[in-house]
Amino acid sequence: MRRLMIADDSAVICKVAKRILSGLDYLVIEASNAGEAMIMCDAQLPDVLCVDSGMTGALDLISSVRQMEGGKDVRIYYLMIEKEFKQMMAGKRAGADDFLLKPFDRRILTETFAPYAAAA
Template sequence: MPRLMIADNSDVVRKVGKRILTGMGFLVLEATNGLEALARCHAEMPHVLIVDAGLDGALDLIANVRNMPEGKSVRIYYCVVEADLKKMMIGKRAGADDFLLKPFDRKILTSVFANLSLAA
């Protein structure tokens, strides 16, 4: 079962994301801040990592995961509230592979992660 971590300080975002993504076949882990997420990645690296741009230490988390031996193969999504090109480029430079716009719903998550849940 592919592992996916949602690193977001919003309980609602994590709960909604977990419900939808668990139904798609992911084992969903949660983290409320960057340090917690990094500790969980050290314990067991997820296949997919969703990092909220507003999370304390978000860019450090992405960069630190990328520097870990297993971190190079993780698919990292930087989650932004609006399509802010400057913020998106900063996330890309830190090591994000792609972006998600918040708030997300079942339709968005299904379209983005359907192929990943099968491939991982």
């Protein structure tokens, strides 16, 4: 089972994503802030990491994960409320692989993450 971490300070976003992604055979781990996510990543890196762009320390979390042993293999999504070019470039420079707009629904999460779950 692949591990997916959601680092987002919104309990609602985490709850919805966890329910949907658990159904795709992901082991979903939640972190409510960047510090908590970093501690969890130090213990065991996830296969997929979703980081809320509005969370304090989001870019530092992404770049720190990239620098960890095995961090280059983590698929990182930068969660955004709107497509803002400067914010997207900052996420890309930090090491994000892709972007996902919030709020998301079952269809978006399934289309985005089902292929990776099946590859496990």
